[in-house]
Amino acid sequence: xxxxxxxxxxxxxxxxxxxxxxxxxxxxxxxxxxxxxxxxxxxxxxxxxxxxxxxxxxxxxxxxxxxxxxxxxxx
Amino acid sequence: xxxxxxxxxxxxxxxxxxxxxxxxxxxxxxxxxxxxxxxxxxxxxxxxxxxxxxxxxxxxxxxxxxxxxxxxxxxxxxxxxxxxxxxxxxxxxxxxxxxxxxxxxxxxxxxxxxxxxxxxxxxxxxxxxxxxxxxxxxxxxxxxxxxxxxxxxxxxxxxxxxxxxxxxxxxxxxxxxxxxxxxxxxxxxxxxxxxxxxxxxxxxxxxxxxxxxxxxxxxxxxxxxxxxxxxxxxxxxxxxxxxxxxxxxxxxxxxxxxxxxxxxxxxxxxxxxxxxxxxxxxxxxxxxxxxxxxxxxxxxxxxxxxxxxxxxxxxxxxxxxxxxxxxxxxxxxxxxxxxxxxxxxxxxxxxxxxxxxxxxxxxxxxxxxxxxxxxxxxxxxxxxx
Numbered sequence: 110x111x112x113x114x115x116x117x118x119x120x121x122x123x124x125x126x127x128x129x130x131x132x133x134x135x136x137x138x139x140x141x142x143x144x145x146x147x148x149x150x151x152x153x154x155x156x157x158x159x160x161x162x163x164x165x166x167x168x169x170x171x172x173x174x175x176x177x178x179x180x181x182x183x184x
Numbered sequence: 185x186x187x188x189x190x191x192x193x194x195x196x197x198x199x200x201x202x203x204x205x206x207x208x209x210x211x212x213x214x215x216x217x218x219x220x221x222x223x224x225x226x227x228x229x230x231x232x233x234x235x236x237x238x239x240x241x242x243x244x245x246x247x248x249x250x251x252x253x254x255x256x257x258x259x260x261x262x263x264x265x266x267x268x269x270x271x272x273x274x275x276x277x278x279x280x281x282x283x284x285x286x287x288x289x290x291x292x293x294x295x296x297x298x299x300x301x302x303x304x305x306x307x308x309x310x311x312x313x314x315x316x317x318x319x320x321x322x323x324x325x326x327x328x329x330x331x332x333x334x335x336x337x338x339x340x341x342x343x344x345x346x347x348x349x350x351x352x353x354x355x356x357x358x359x360x361x362x363x364x365x366x367x368x369x370x371x372x373x374x375x376x377x378x379x380x381x382x383x384x385x386x387x388x389x390x391x392x393x394x395x396x397x398x399x400x401x402x403x404x405x406x407x408x409x410x411x412x413x414x415x416x417x418x419x420x421x422x423x424x425x426x427x428x429x430x431x432x433x434x435x436x437x438x439x440x441x442x443x444x445x446x447x448x449x450x451x452x453x454x455x456x457x458x459x460x461x462x463x464x465x466x467x468x469x470x471x472x473x474x475x476x477x478x479x480x481x482x483x484x485x486x487x488x489x490x491x492x493x494x495x496x497x498x499x500x501x502x503x504x505x506x507x508x509x510x511x512x513x514x515x516x517x518x519x520x521x522x523x524x525x526x527x528x529x530x531x532x533x534x535x536x537x538x539x540x541x542x543x544x545x546x547x548x549x550x551x552x553x554x555x556x557x558x559x560x561x562x563x564x565x566x567x568x569x
Contacts, residue, residue, distance in 0.1 A: 130229075
């Protein structure tokens, strides 16, 4: 990934793992990582994407009915 | 031995199942969804793989609406006890397993009313009879997809359409059919589908689950168990999103690794091919048994109307005696008795003694079937002499 990174936060790692799979299949580069400390979420893992892919990623997750909490740029 | 007890649990399993479980224990091992390290994520991916492949097999639109549990019974308990409240009415069939009947009888004591629709003597359920049993308070139709005793399939698709017409929910117990008979929860309008992992899906024991359709809201379906999920850990309230709402406690991830492999094996073989082979095997068994003097075979004579389970008796011999002789003298493993389904045996007229049940699986050879038939013929001959 180049550009600025964004993290998508989820309510549960079940959703994060599904999201990573679906984004990967759609050729949107992403990886599962621990949630950065300063962001509030407790599911443990989040999905990191290129911020340029944010809209496409959010649309895809909504279409596939994977709930997410929020998307934040990583400072 | 010739294993004819696949309706109790399938055996042998495809070798991929033990390999996947060994891989999980040796190489993965971690608790899915509880930590953010690589092994926990790897375990979580395996659990998600299992959800995904099951969704594909059952044509469920959203893998996250499949919740795992210990077995089919737990899934049925979640559906019935989660959904039904005092004053609700539920319609079920006369051939149900106790996995459905016992939770229903327990609910009856707290004011849920039940109508049991009788089936014909071969176990067939008429849709018109189900419709006639509906009341203004009916909330749910709960039926098995096939009898675990004599194998008769129920008209699930027509009952799904009926449930939609009357704005009711449909729960299907697919313990006897998932993995050996086509199931399409979307097309058949099944709102809740309970499955077990260790029968025709070829996973290990200790796996099963419930497919929760869009018409069932989380608020409507109370969890059976509450506890840690690895999510929303700051709150002492149960999460309200799927699958976590119904998956408290560490899951049987090693079992789900095996179930994932079992379902993939089913998909690889092709459900159509597996079903065709099973119909041929069951037909041969049923025809062969009917030709043996002194043998009574129960259920529909056409294998297309049934799943794998096939019940019979030998005149003059108790089912338990037949089972013992088949095991001892011939190495044939069957299940005898009432098969946890007293209603099905009342339907057949075989209550309280029960029947001998043969349930072939996909690894049985044509030769095995002939040997089983010859063994029954030998036991029947001895009974006559």
